[in-house]
Amino acid sequence: MLSCEPILLEGFSVNSDSTQSVSAKSANPRNTAVVGKSAAVIGAGFGGLALAIRLQSAGIATTLVEGRDKPGGRGYFWEKDGFTFDAGPTVITDPPCLEELWALSGHKLSDDVELMPVMPFYRLHWADGTHFDYSNDAKGMASEIARVAPGDHEGYARFLDYSAGVYEQGYVKLGAKPFLNFSTMIKAAPALAKYQAWRSVYSMVSSFIKSEKLREALSFHTLLVGGNPMTTSAIYALIHKLEKDGGVWWAKGGTNRLIAGMVRHFERIGGTVRLGDPVTRIASLGDRVTGLECKSGWKASFDAVATNADLMHSYRDLLGDNARGKRQAKALAKKRFSPGLFVVHFGLKGTWPGIPHHMILFGPRYKGLLDDIYEHGVLPEDFSIYMHHPTVSDPSMAPEGMSTFYALVPVAHLGKLPVDWAEIGPVLEKRILDEVGRRLIPDIHSRIVTKFHYAPSDFAADLNAHLGSAFSLEPILTQSAWFRAHNRDDVIGNLYFVGAGTHPGAGIPGVVGSAKATAGLMLEDLGAK
Numbered sequence: 114m115l116s117c118e119p120i121l122l123e124g125f126s127v128n129s130d131s132t133q134s135v136s137a138k139s140a141n142p143r144n145t146a147v148v149g150k151s152a153a154v155i156g157a158g159f160g161g162l163a164l165a166i167r168l169q170s171a172g173i174a175t176t177l178v179e180g181r182d183k184p185g186g187r188g189y190f191w192e193k194d195g196f197t198f199d200a201g202p203t204v205i206t207d208p209p210c211l212e213e214l215w216a217l218s219g220h221k222l223s224d225d226v227e228l229m230p231v232m233p234f235y236r237l238h239w240a241d242g243t244h245f246d247y248s249n250d251a252k253g254m255a256s257e258i259a260r261v262a263p264g265d266h267e268g269y270a271r272f273l274d275y276s277a278g279v280y281e282q283g284y285v286k287l288g289a290k291p292f293l294n295f296s297t298m299i300k301a302a303p304a305l306a307k308y309q310a311w312r313s314v315y316s317m318v319s320s321f322i323k324s325e326k327l328r329e330a331l332s333f334h335t336l337l338v339g340g341n342p343m344t345t346s347a348i349y350a351l352i353h354k355l356e357k358d359g360g361v362w363w364a365k366g367g368t369n370r371l372i373a374g375m376v377r378h379f380e381r382i383g384g385t386v387r388l389g390d391p392v393t394r395i396a397s398l399g400d401r402v403t404g405l406e407c408k409s410g411w412k413a414s415f416d417a418v419a420t421n422a423d424l425m426h427s428y429r430d431l432l433g434d435n436a437r438g439k440r441q442a443k444a445l446a447k448k449r450f451s452p453g454l455f456v457v458h459f460g461l462k463g464t465w466p467g468i469p470h471h472m473i474l475f476g477p478r479y480k481g482l483l484d485d486i487y488e489h490g491v492l493p494e495d496f497s498i499y500m501h502h503p504t505v506s507d508p509s510m511a512p513e514g515m516s517t518f519y520a521l522v523p524v525a526h527l528g529k530l531p532v533d534w535a536e537i538g539p540v541l542e543k544r545i546l547d548e549v550g551r552r553l554i555p556d557i558h559s560r561i562v563t564k565f566h567y568a569p570s571d572f573a574a575d576l577n578a579h580l581g582s583a584f585s586l587e588p589i590l591t592q593s594a595w596f597r598a599h600n601r602d603d604v605i606g607n608l609y610f611v612g613a614g615t616h617p618g619a620g621i622p623g624v625v626g627s628a629k630a631t632a633g634l635m636l637e638d639l640g641a642k
């Protein structure tokens with residue numbers, strides 16, 4: 114539950130003046146605003162934090178306003194019975210996109226956060242007992258392919274070339290570019306055509322690979338950003354190259370330490386963080402926003418406002434008294450939203466050096482299961498589980514001799530599956546733990562020290578996530594780039610968006626890229642560029 118009082122959390126400063134309307138400059142006494150301009154960012158998810166750092170680094174007096182008691186958004190965390198449980202992202206890719214945020218002001222990410230490589234990237238485990246260790250080690254991959262998919266060596270080499278091509282076009286060239294006009298989309302069209310962007314990742318992988326297991330191994334990644342491998346544009350095959358070149362990393366102490374490092378860095382350069390005080394209204398006058406109002410009664414005026422909060426929540430609830438807010442909310446209601454997630458967090462007595470940091474336990478069905486989640490909106494009998502086991506890399510996440518895990522399954526969002534999660538949650542939690550027990554830890558139930566689950570209804574309640582979606586708009590071609598929410602509103606010239614609902618989309622590198630695109634626009638508009 115959210116507190117309505119602003120909260121001061123270890124190391125995080127907040128402005129606790131909750132009664133007066135103040136200007137951003139007086140709310141920001143430590144800022145040395147080079148350009149005399151102020152901005153607010155609503156929401157301290159990865160995208161909001163990255164944008165706030167970029168703005169503050171350029172001399173814009175920036176205030177970050179977060180509704181929850183801790184920053185992080187999907188990257189929130191809990192501490193229970195000596196265990197640390199990261200709520201969301203666990204796979205960190207493309208560290209340079211994060212390092213840039215420190216380098217902007219001459220600092221180093223390594224001063225605040227220790228990143229550790231993870232190997233293998235993932236162990237993929239099928240119901241028939243076969244496994245495949247997936248990594249960027251060429252020899253290791255060759256021997257895994259020889260074992261699990263003999264005959265697909267040449268096809269894999271061709272897939273790698275394809276993935277490298279879409280990575281260059283889709284991530285390096287366009288990943289941090291705002292798509293404000295259709296003409297930008299037209300310019301990107303030849304590349305989209307060259308890489309057959311209308312095909313799905315699974316279909317494109319299948320054009321190179323014969324083995325069903327290897328097809329799954331090379332296409333499941335879209336699920337990490339909310340996309341169905343069967344319908345998500347083949348452009349997302351770029352993730353393979355992104356991981357191959359940049360590796361898969363872990364932040365020592367958990368993803369929450371990366372978030373804490375970003376907050377520390379933002380405050381170090383003069384930014385202001387306000388926690389535990391949800392924004393209730395973006396004040397506007399015609400086609401300009403003028404400031405914010407929070408639940409506590411705190412108000413402030415700003416030259417520009419960016420929102421990292423859910424798109425629907427931002428337009429419908431925060432900008433609801435402006436005609437633009439109402440119109441956009443209506444348009445958003447017709448879009449496809451990515452599914453929800455059901456996550457079981459558990460701390461166990463004992464350690465499992467044989468269970469790698471990241472595992473996918475594929476169920477007996479691949480396409481059929483995806484159809485149930487994305488199309489039919491039923492709760493299937495079977496599931497594919499992503500297992501997170503941080504203590505194998507970082508024992509500091511649990512008391513000595515104990516282990517921290519989470520087991521995550523995608524489930525249909527609340528619009529497709531309007532069940533009572535308070536009732537279904539405990540049942541699904543037990544089924545997931547039983548399955549982990551059957552496949553990996555036979556005496557799991559007797560080893561549990563602590564456990565709890567997080568359902569789509571919690572995403573909706575805690576994060577204002579529309580339909581409890583875990584990743585905002587589904588990343589299909591017709592909801593990507595120019596078709597996604599624009600980084601600057603088309604009508605309200607000083608209202609901006611950042612995060613999973615905007616281009617390029619969900620995932621840490623995606624939302625950090627969106628912050629770069631949004632910051633570019635804001636700095637230009639505010640005259641700081």
Ligand SMILES: Cc1cc2nc3c(=O)[nH]c(=O)nc-3n(C[C@H](O)[C@H](O)[C@H](O)COP(=O)(O)OP(=O)(O)OC[C@H]3O[C@@H](n4cnc5c(N)ncnc54)[C@H](O)[C@@H]3O)c2cc1C
Pocket residue numbers: 155156157158159160161178179180181184185186187188200201202203204205206337338390391392393421422423426454456521575576577583584611612613614618619620621622624
């Ligand atoms: C379980 C899970 C696992 C994932 N695993 C990975 C992974 O391994 N690797 C990876 O790269 N990505 C992963 N992702 C995706 C990634 O975490 C998200 O795409 C990304 O973190 C979203 O960031 P965001 O900037 O869009 O903000 P969000 O994290 O959505 O944060 C938005 C913030 O806005 C705040 N807010 C909302 N309304 C208000 C309001 N009215 N006033 C003030 N604040 C408000 C919210 O409280 C929240 O803090 C995962 C996601 C989930 C859910």
